[in-house]
Amino acid sequence: MIPPSFDYHAPRSLGEAVSLLASLGEEAKLLAGGHxxxxxxxxxxxxxxxxxxxxxxxxxxxxxxxxxxxVIGAMTTEAELLGSALxxxxxxxxxxxxxxxxxxQVRYKGTIGGDLSHGDPGNDHPALMLALDAQFVLTGPRGxxxxxxxxxxxxxYSTQLAPDEILTQIRIPxxxxxxxxxxQKLKRKTGDFATAATAVLLRMKGTxxxxxxxxLTNAAPTALRATAAERALAGKALDAASLAxxxxxxxxxxxxxxDLRGDVAYKTAMCGEMTRRALQAARARAGT
Ligand SMILES: Cc1cc2nc3c(=O)[nH]c(=O)nc-3n(C[C@H](O)[C@H](O)[C@H](O)COP(=O)(O)OP(=O)(O)OC[C@H]3O[C@@H](n4cnc5c(N)ncnc54)[C@H](O)[C@@H]3O)c2cc1C
Numbered sequence: 111m112i113p114p115s116f117d118y119h120a121p122r123s124l125g126e127a128v129s130l131l132a133s134l135g136e137e138a139k140l141l142a143g144g145h146x147x148x149x150x151x152x153x154x155x156x157x158x159x160x161x162x163x164x165x166x167x168x169x170x171x172x173x174x175x176x177x178x179x180x181v182i183g184a185m186t187t188e189a190e191l192l193g194s195a196l197x198x199x200x201x202x203x204x205x206x207x208x209x210x211x212x213x214x215q216v217r218y219k220g221t222i223g224g225d226l227s228h229g230d231p232g233n234d235h236p237a238l239m240l241a242l243d244a245q246f247v248l249t250g251p252r253g254x255x256x257x258x259x260x261x262x263x264x265x266x267y268s269t270q271l272a273p274d275e276i277l278t279q280i281r282i283p284x285x286x287x288x289x290x291x292x293x294q295k296l297k298r299k300t301g302d303f304a305t306a307a308t309a310v311l312l313r314m315k316g317t318x319x320x321x322x323x324x325x326l327t328n329a330a331p332t333a334l335r336a337t338a339a340e341r342a343l344a345g346k347a348l349d350a351a352s353l354a355x356x357x358x359x360x361x362x363x364x365x366x367x368x369d370l371r372g373d374v375a376y377k378t379a380m381c382g383e384m385t386r387r388a389l390q391a392a393r394a395r396a397g398t
Contacts, residue, residue, distance in 0.1 A: 111152040111153070112152070113148060113151035113152050114151065114154070114157050116151075116158055116159055116160060116161050117159065117160045117161070118160075118161050118163065119134075119138075119160060119161065119162045119163065120163045120165070120166050121162065121163075121164075121166070121167065122166050122167065123167060123169070124167055124169050124170065124249060124276070124278065127140075127162055127164060127167060127276060128249060128250060128251055128274075128276060129251075130160075130162050131162055131250075131273075131274050131276065132250075132251045132274050134159075134160045134162070135273070135274075136273050137158060137159040137160055138158055138159070138160035138161070138162055139156065139158035139160070139161055139162070140161075140162050140164055140227075140276060141161045141162060141163045141164065141165070142164055142165075142184070142185060142220075142221040142223055142224030142227075143187065143216075143219040143220040143221045143224050144219065144224075145212070145216050145219055145220045145224070146220075146224060146225075146228045146230065146233075147224070147228075164184075164185055164223075164276070165185065167185065169183070169278075170183045170184050170185035170223070170278060171183045171185050171186055171190075172186065173186060173190070173191070173194050173196055173197060174196070175196060175200065175284070178283065178284050179281050179282065179283055179284065180196065180197070180200055180201050180204075180281070180282040180284055181279060181280075181281055182197075182222060182279065182280040182281075182282070183223075183278070183279060184221065184222065184223025184224075184226075184227075184276070184277045184278050184279060184280065185221050185223055186221060186222050186223070187217065187218060187219065187220060187221050187222075188208045188211050188212075188216070188217035188218075188220050188221075188222070188225075189214075189217045189218045191204060191205065191208040191222060192205060192208050192209055192217065200284045201242065201282055201284060201285065202291055203238060203241065203242060203285075203291035203292070203293060203309060203311060204238055204242070204282070206291065206292065206293045207234050207235065207237075207238040207293040207295075207309060208222075208234075208235075210234060210293060210295045210297075210307075211225070211233075211234050211235075212301050213300060213301040216301070222235055222280060223277045223278075223280070226239065226246065226262075226269075226277060226280070227269060227271055227277050228267065229263060229264070229265075229266070229267040229268050229269045229332075230266075230267060231263075231266065231327070231328050231329075231330060231331055231332055231333060232303035232304060232327070232328045233303075233327075234293070234295065234304065234307065234327055236259070236263050236325075236327070236332065236333035237307065237308070237309045237325035237326055237327040237333040237334075238293065238309050238325070239259035239262075239280070239282075239333075240259050240260055240309070240323075240325035240333055240334075240335045241309040241310065241311050241323040241324065241325040241335075242259070242282050242283070242285070242309075242311065242323070243258070243259065243260070243282075243283055243323070244258075244259040244280055244281060244282045244283075245257070245258055245259070245280075245281040245282075246258075246259065246262055246277055246279070246280060246281075247277070247278050247279035247280075247281065248270075248271060248272075248275045248276070248277055248278065249275065249276050249278045250272060250274045250275035250276065251274055254278075256281075257270050260335060263332035263333055264332065265331050265332060266331045266332075285311055286313065287397070288313065288314075288396060288397030288398075289311055289312065289313050289396065289397075290310075290311070290312040290313070290314070290391075290392035290393055290394070290395040290396025290397075291310065291311050291312070291392055291395060292309075292310050292387070292388040292389075292390075292391035292392040292395070293307065293308070293309045293310075293388065294307060294308050294310075294384040294385075294387040294388040294391065295307035295327070295384070296380050296383075296384055298371060302371075303328065303371075304327045304328045305328070305371040305372055305376075305377060305380055306326070306327070306328060306329060306366070306377055306380035306381040306383075306384050307326070307327035307328065307384055308324060308325070308326055308327070308360070308381065308384040308385040308387075308388040309323075309324070309325045309326075309327070309388065310322065310323065310324050310385075310388040310389055310391075310392040311323040311392065312389065312392035312393060312396050313396065314348075314393070314396045314397070314398050315398070316398055317347050317398070318345050318346060318347055319343040319344055319345065319346055319347075319348060319352075320344075321340075321344070322339075322340045322343045322344070322356075322389070323335070323340060324336040324339050324340050324356070324360060324385060324388070324389075326360060326363075326364065326381055326384075326385070328366060328377070329360075329363070329364040329365070329366050329377070329378075329381045330363070330364060330365040330366065331365070331367075334363055334364075336356075336359060336360040336363060336385065338359040338362070338363070339355075339356040339357075339359035339360045339385065342355050342356055342359055343356050343389075348389060348390070348393045353386045353389055353390065354386070356385060356386070356389060357382035357383065357385045357386045358382065360381055360382055360385040361378050361379070361381055361382040361385075364377070364378040364381045366378060366381070
């Protein structure tokens, strides 16, 4: 299938991209890796008259550490995340999540910024960012603002990004040493979106949970933070009873859409199971 025709723009700086987006208005769409946008254009769900390709803007690339924060340019690809020793050593949850996105071809072109901006609850980065308490830097004609991941995702394909704003940076507080992590994703086959998935960060104090962050993928119109489940675990040993209660509380906030991956009851049950598995795997990696 061939997408409708469009004018192509390739700004070389962020300032140029912001000006173009402001002047072309809602007729324009930003192009990152194109692995969500182009399929939507081919299906006529999106018909932008202009595409603004962010690919030549060097300021939107790169991964660095800055005062306890991992700073990632929005145009960083999944393959670059996976190849980064900094990501693997400082925020291994992100590497584990990125490794389960799609297939090598998609990971070579798809970007973390595009994955987040798209607002698809089936994408994996939104839940990872919720669990990691990430902050997003948004740049537009009025300047820069920072939006926490928690509250950024408003609904199906809807985020806090204004039509004239560009997601430029993802800022992730580096978890304390000894923090356990896991991203457990159930998918029908390699390259598929999640039937259900759970991201967990876990800190233990002796045998009790000191702090848990739990976030769910594809369980509702947006990624969800399972705060009741997190609270229920605090101060408890991670045993069969507390795991079952955390899974139950995670399932209680699920509102998945029935589709070829399963009906509502199955997807909700799988969300509980992924939560239980992610907590167990994070426990095995956490220091005490
Ligand atoms: C076969 C297949 C399987 C896939 N499986 C998965 C999966 O398992 N998990 C997963 O998470 N994803 C999956 N994806 C989606 C893939 O990860 C996409 O690459 C991602 O959703 C979008 O990133 P992109 O860089 O390709 O963005 P694009 O497709 O270029 O853009 C997506 C949207 O975001 C906007 N946008 C892009 N960058 C910015 C920015 N910096 N600021 C503001 N708006 C911006 C665009 O205008 C567009 O509306 C899959 C895709 C395919 C084709």
